[in-house]
Amino acid sequence: MKKAQFEVIGLLMIVILISLGVLFVIQFVIQGGNSDLKSSHVEAEFASSFLNAFIETTAEDCYEQQMKSLIHDFISVGHENHAFQVSCNNLGTPISSYRYVNQTAHQILDKTLFRNNRAFEFKISWDAGGLEYMNINQSLSRCKSSLREEIKKITLPVDGKNINIYLRLCE
Amino acid sequence: MRRSQIKMGETMGILIIFFFLVIFGFSFYTNIQKWTFEQQKRVNLELNIIKLYQRAKFMSEFQCSFKDISVDNCYDMYKLQAFEQLIDKEDGVKDYYINMFGTSQINIVEIYPGNAKYYIYNNSIGSYTYKEVVGIPISIYNATSKRYALGLLNITVYSR
DSSP states (O other): OOHHHHHHHHHHHHHHHHHHHHHHHHHHHHHTSOOOHHHHHHHHHHHHHHHHHHHHOBOTTSTTOBHHHHHHHHHHHOTTOGGGSOEEOTTSSOEEHHHHHHHHHHHHHHTTTTTTTOEEEEEEEETTTTEEEEEEEEOTHHHHTOSOEEEEEEEEEETTEEEEEEEEEEO | OOHHHHHHHHHHHHHHHHHHHHHHHHHHHHHHHHHHHHHHHHHHHHHHHHHHHHHHHTOTTTEEEETTEEEEEEEEHHHHHHHHHHHHHSTTHHHHHHHHHOSEEEEEEEEESOOOEEEEEEOOOSSOSEEEEEEEEEEEEETTTTEEEEEEEEEEEEEO
16 A cells, blocks of 8 residues: 555544544534423423312302312303303302303413413313313414423213313423 | 654644644533533432422322322312421421422412412522422312312422
């Protein structure tokens, strides 16, 4: 082998070593982002705890009824059939149980997810019957590009139907 | 210039480049180590907040119980009030919980229907480098009126 060939091989080795170094740095920068340990755990806890706490919550002024009873009420008589639903808000202008649950959910979400500008969807639906009774959401477009989303649901049996209450949280 | 001087110049150049690469590599390695250490600290803090949340979640000191059966995700209002007073006034109680909760702050805020606040534990530090916060929805049960309120269990963990 000539001397020039040795030099070319030396140069190639240097180029390979530098490229490996650069690749290592790039990999480190890409993978070494923030840990999502807390967020993944907290998101899952938040969603399930929110749903459980919400359905157990006693209405402020609706005959000591819990949210789950009010949901049961408006689903069993029909969510658009306001006249036959339990009349809530006994401290002010009466409103139907459906509107009351909607208003309360808004009130609670205003102080939690809306305030923190989170992308979320809160939904009450009867999936088998293809009926959606309530849907409160914010910035759902962000869910499409979100790296992680958490969906939790609880099921309430109402007159033989399985009513699902969902909370979907997007990063 | 003689040929030997050119050779000497070449060798010097190679040595300069070699030492430059060694110094650059070493400083890069040091920075990466520092960064990894900071990341590890952050991960530890995150693990710590999860641990504290799990502890606070299942503390019989303020969990609701019906016929001796504890209810998950539910805190008894009267137990919270009693605990608040106890940790504040009784000697040695806070010391006991310091081992459990370390440098953190735990409070419960009612968000519906009222806005009551329960200060469970406070051992915050003035100057901290990292702070992690979580707020998880919970039920607050009033055993007298048998009503459930909705609140947030807020935990803040500090680290220097």
